[in-house]
Amino acid sequence: MSESLLTAATSKFGQAEVYRVESESHPVSFESNKLKEIMRRDTSGVALRVIDDKRIGFTSTTNSEREMEMLDRAGSLAPFGSEAFFNFPEPTEYPTVDIFDPAVLEISQSSMVETGQSLIERLLDEWPDLLCDARIGWGTGRGRIMNSAGIDEAYEQTSYYCSLGAQLIRGTDMLNIWTGSSSSHVLEENELDRLLQTVRRSLRWSENIAKATPSTGDIPVIFTPRGFAATLLHPLLSGFNGKNVVNESSPLCERWGEKIVDENISVYDNPLIGGASGSRPFDDEGVASTKTALIENGIAGQPLLDLQTAGQLGKLSTGAAGRGLATTPSPSSSVIDVAAGDTHFEDMIAGIKEGLIVEELLGAGQGNELGGDFRANVSLGYRIANGEIVGRVKDTMVSGNVYSVLSQVEYIGDSPEWIFGSLRSPAIQCRGVEVATKSE
Amino acid sequence: MKYRDIIENALQNHGADYCEIRIEETDNTRLTYRGDSLDSIGQTSGLGGNVRAATRGGWGFASFNSLDELRSKVTDATTQSRAVGDSKTELAEVDHCVDIVPPHIVCDPSRIPIGEKKRIMDHYKDLLLSVKGISSADIIYGDTSRKTFFANSDGAYIEQEQVHVISRISAQARDGGDVQQAGFSLGSQGDFNLVLDLDDQVIAAAKRAVSLLDAKSLEGGERTVILDPVLAGVFVHEAFGHLSEGDNVYENEKLKDIMYMGRKFGGKHLNFTDGAAMPGLRGSFKYDDEGTPATRTPLVRDGELVGRLHSRETAAKLNERPTGNARAIGYNFPPIVRMTNTIIEQGEATFDDLIQGVEEGVYVRNWYGGMTQHEMFTFSSGEAYMIRNGEIQEAVRPVMLTGNLFQTLNNLDGVGNDLDMNQGGGCGKGGQSPLPVSNGSPHIRIQKCLISGA
Structure with missing residues (x-):
């Protein structure tokens, strides 16, 4: 079907691309300490993109009986479509990336159920009042890209994931903790242990409630790896998104090659890391994956580009095209890798007289991320006083600007952690974060 | 068929x-x-x-x-x-x-x-x-x-x-x-x-x-705020609506102790309702995704909890009536308990009544987003203006409001008489986003609301 669709589209429009996905996933879900639901999800669909008279026509369907209809649809949309600044790419060599593990396909439903039960039981042993949710699952997905320039490539990727949540209610105080992990390999016992340790640590640090100290930016704030993901990652990445660079809404537009943050900060987009969920041999337009330095030693490297944004900027695609079935490709990150430093996490805490640890936020992404701003409620965070964690903070908001905060880095942690297979980051201690709290 | x-x-x-x-x-x-x-x-x-x-x-x-x-x-x-x-x-x-x-x-x-x-x-x-x-x-x-x-x-x-x-x-x-x-x-x-x-x-x-670009940022802290109907609608959705969803409560004994019928949340001016049986709104339908006919469910009357939203399962387990709130965003998701059209029923205060006597505060309008995690919520305004001595003055940069449901509803001390619906929102829960919903409210006033600067 894909071949005939491509052939017909190519003869009708000259340039055409067919993108087909098939996937299945098998999650088991626990709610309130009990097994609740077992699912199986199968997805398949196809998207057609054509370039007709230099304009892009795009359509997709999950209805296999309507695939050939897409030819007319694409044709009727193209005259109104945006101008194409690219040609579909030709075949090339692709790197080999470790993203398929046959052992994942052998995972049994009962073993996932046992894993979930064991995680929950181990938490309940120590905290019998907890209500835990968990989801464990495996999946496999196959993406195939074909175009009129001769590319016909496919890869299959496996995934195994586990997320774990715990809720503790005391009076009207509700504590919620979430953590999770995913990989293209089966998660090993030590990774599951790490998830448990994360939840246990959060529970221990939350035993007391502490009032955060209001600050206009003069107290140190530690972002744990999860805190970095929740607070700084998105406003930072928006500056590197090719679309924001093309329309000049990125604050980095004229700053490539300049120092934008502390010299100890290096951030890469690296889809070649084995086992990471975001890794891939080529992007969703068939462009070979490469490691891209977004920030190296504090200096702005280059933006993430797909074919269209690269064409608009007169550059080459960085292999950063991501897409869902129903949307046209656009620049997106694959695996973000933040370089580690040399400070033990415990030493950071010990060295702080008055400070805050940020682990999870509620409501991030509502502020002006395009300018690098962040602001949100700290849904999980702790006060540090005299070198020790004294308790969980509540009714506390943090705000600031990612470029400003990352220019005031004090220490970078020596043990980076994976966040759901798409980010690896150490803890980062910095200043410049405004902290607001409630008075009573 | x-x-x-x-x-x-x-x-x-x-x-x-x-x-x-x-x-x-x-x-x-x-x-x-x-x-x-x-x-x-x-x-x-x-x-x-x-x-x-x-x-x-x-x-x-x-x-x-x-x-x-x-x-x-x-x-x-x-x-x-x-x-x-x-x-x-x-x-x-x-x-x-x-x-x-x-x-x-x-x-x-x-x-x-x-x-x-x-x-x-x-x-x-x-x-x-x-x-x-x-x-x-x-x-x-x-x-x-x-x-x-x-x-x-x-x-x-x-x-x-x-x-x-x-x-x-x-x-x-x-x-x-x-x-x-x-x-x-x-x-x-x-x-x-x-x-x-x-x-x-x-x-x-x-x-x-x-x-x-020329407006000033407010310093974070507690302030008196007046919310326009759009933002007040987002507030009732985020701050109260999610906690009234039966699936949060039905297997959670501690939350049941908190969200019991008859619990007092604030003054008699608090009246909240949700329901898909209001024709033509974004969250309206005849049957939910379990085939249950839509209803209109009073959630709070005269400041007291009187109802919550249900699927067939949560209604049965809590021994309450099904409300037709089981919704799925698409075929690849099971239906879960969701809001439909959620409103703060109108009160008697005019806008002047609300703003009079506010020595210093913020008038917040329009929405940018919102999220909730049980009793804790945040939402962002699209516009913000200083209030001084009962008058709206210069624009400031939009702010984020945050709080705890129980305190904030107690501090909600004024409900206007100008109910208006906001049809431009979508709701996310359990990976299912954006689900069509609408929110509605008159202008409302909240004392001591925590807002962020930046």
């Missing part, structure tokens, strides 16, 4: 305590603009379905795009449910309806040619960019038709079609590294006219974005 035979055949001798099949057909059109031009235009169509089964209280679920071998998918879901269940399947009794529900249509977007949709949006894009200082026009237009074909082992068979139109029009102004945005969101069920005649609003949004 297009799929009735194949669905009902597949359901025969399903082997679970309960089984349902939902098939969906969708058609979408979407246009997006960024910078000074069209970003993308696309049309997509979809076909998919799912089987959901319950055995001894455990659930199995299988979703798919191919309708072949529906019978084996029933077996899959049933087998999964058996592997889960170890107690008792409890589902509240509802009328098992057989019905075909046509879409609510005022002006059908599928009858408007794509060229016309683009011409209208091009015009708004040009209008935004004609305002001096605007660097980018960010526009989304989308319309969707969703037809569902539902049957369950209790004998229900329901076909429903919904047509939605949404748009967000937003302008970006830039001064060096400082980027400010202002815009508005619209939504309707079945009415393309929604996107016509917006010139005044579009220009006002662009001018607002430019003026924000």
